[in-house]
Amino acid sequence: GQNIDQPTEMTATEGAIVQINCTYQTSGFNGLFWYQQHAGEAPTFLSYNVLDGLEEKGRFSSFLSRSKGYSYLLLKELQMKDSASYLCAVPPNDYKLSFGAGTTVTVRA
Amino acid sequence: EPEVTQTPSHQVTQMGQEVILRCVPISNHLYFYWYRQILGQKVEFLVSFYNNEISEKSEIFDDQFSVERPDGSNFTLKIRSTKLEDSAMYFCASSENPEKPYEQYFGPGTRLTVT
Numbered sequence: 001g002q003n004i005d006q007p008t009e010m011t012a013t014e015g016a017i018v019q020i021n022c023t024y025q026t027s028g029f030n031g032l033f034w035y036q037q038h039a040g041e042a043p044t045f046l047s048y049n050v051l052d053g054l055e056e057k058g059r060f061s062s063f064l065s066r067s068k069g070y071s072y073l074l075l076k077e078l079q080m081k082d083s084a085s086y087l088c089a090v091p092p093n094d095y096k097l098s099f100g101a102g103t104t105v106t107v108r109a
Numbered sequence: 110e111p112e113v114t115q116t117p118s119h120q121v122t123q124m125g126q127e128v129i130l131r132c133v134p135i136s137n138h139l140y141f142y143w144y145r146q147i148l149g150q151k152v153e154f155l156v157s158f159y160n161n162e163i164s165e166k167s168e169i170f171d172d173q174f175s176v177e178r179p180d181g182s183n184f185t186l187k188i189r190s191t192k193l194e195d196s197a198m199y200f201c202a203s204s205e206n207p208e209k210p211y212e213q214y215f216g217p218g219t220r221l222t223v224t
Contacts, residue, residue, distance in 0.1 A: 037152075040198075041217065041218070042200055042215035042216060042217050042218050043152060043200070043215050044215065045212060045213070045214065048212065087151075087152065093165070095140070095142075095157035095159070095164040095165040096142065096154040096157055096165055096167075097142075097144075097152075097154060097213060098154065099151050099152040099153070100151065101150075101151045102151060
């Protein structure tokens with residue numbers, strides 16, 4: 001089975017940096033995804049890591065350590081529109097995503 | 110930019126009734142999925158569909174549920190004899206090809222309310 005843990009909530013100030021950690025235990029590993037979900041909306045794809053290391057994409061970066069079962073999503077230069085839930089997801093096989101409960105990030109002025 | 114569409118955006122039904130949720134995946138995508146999200150809870154996998162058959166289904170996806178691709182563009186989720194606990198947001202998703210099954214693109218969702 002899969003076990004995905006991430007903090008429930010985080011608060012940060014506009015312009016700051018926030019790091020959202022995710023630890024996982026999974027029977028099969030085929031990479032790790034981060035999705036963003038605004039309230040009442042669908043999840044939108046942010047990043048995919050399959051190899052160890054840091055993937056940078058604009059203000060967002062994602063890191064993976066397979067040996068530690070650990071990933072983080074780094075949000076830089078926070079903007080008010082970044083207030084959302086951030087979902088860590090692991091696909092145990094080709095056919096589905098298993099999501100964590102999500103981390104709600106609140107950006108304050 | 111191509112996107113997954115879903116109709117209706119909100120469906121209200123009475124307990125015991127049947128509902129059909131509709132999805133139009135991105136046109137060149139081959140893998141289709143349904144997920145649900147009960148209010149305040151995490152997104153849960155229901156079923157995946159490839160090559161006109163179910164690839165995998167979760168324990169939630171019991172005989173009450175069925176999926177169909179009735180034509181070349183639509184992908185539907187039917188819920189028979191709805192229960193109060195079926196109230197949730199239902200998301201359809203699709204992904205491009207067997208080499209990239211993981212990059213799933215989600216539709217805006219259908220909010221199902223069972224009264």
